[in-house]
Amino acid sequence: MPLVGDITEEPTSIKQIKDLINYYEDEGSITDPTAVRQLQTHLTAVELFEEKGETNKASKHLAGFKLLLNYHSDHMTKEVFDILQHDVDILIDKNY
Numbered sequence: 001m002p003l004v005g006d007i008t009e010e011p012t013s014i015k016q017i018k019d020l021i022n023y024y025e026d027e028g029s030i031t032d033p034t035a036v037r038q039l040q041t042h043l044t045a046v047e048l049f050e051e052k053g054e055t056n057k058a059s060k061h062l063a064g065f066k067l068l069l070n071y072h073s074d075h076m077t078k079e080v081f082d083i084l085q086h087d088v089d090i091l092i093d094k095n096y
Contacts (some may be wrong), residue, residue, distance in 0.1 A: 010094070011087045014047040020087070024080045032075035042068055055095065062092050 011017055021039055024030045042065050049058035066088055073081050 035072035035075040
């Protein structure tokens with residue numbers, strides 16, 4: 001499992017999800033570099049809204065991230081897809 005923190009704990013930031021995506025790409029659980037780039041780019045935009053305290057925009061873009069995640073679901077294992085969906089849902093519920 002990733003060495004990006006304690007994965008048994010719920011995520012508290014977009015950075016943690018970005019780190020997970022990098023980890024899963026490195027281990028081969030996300031197989032398309034284009035998918036990784038698009039997911040990371042989208043999260044970078046969300047991260048900027050998060051840093052500025054613009055929670056409405058962050059929430060809206062996280063919902064869009066879930067659509068993008070769905071679009072790229074064929075390029076990752078079901079386990080990774082489920083983990084990322086779950087983590088994004090937690091961030092939406094907690095922070096936005």
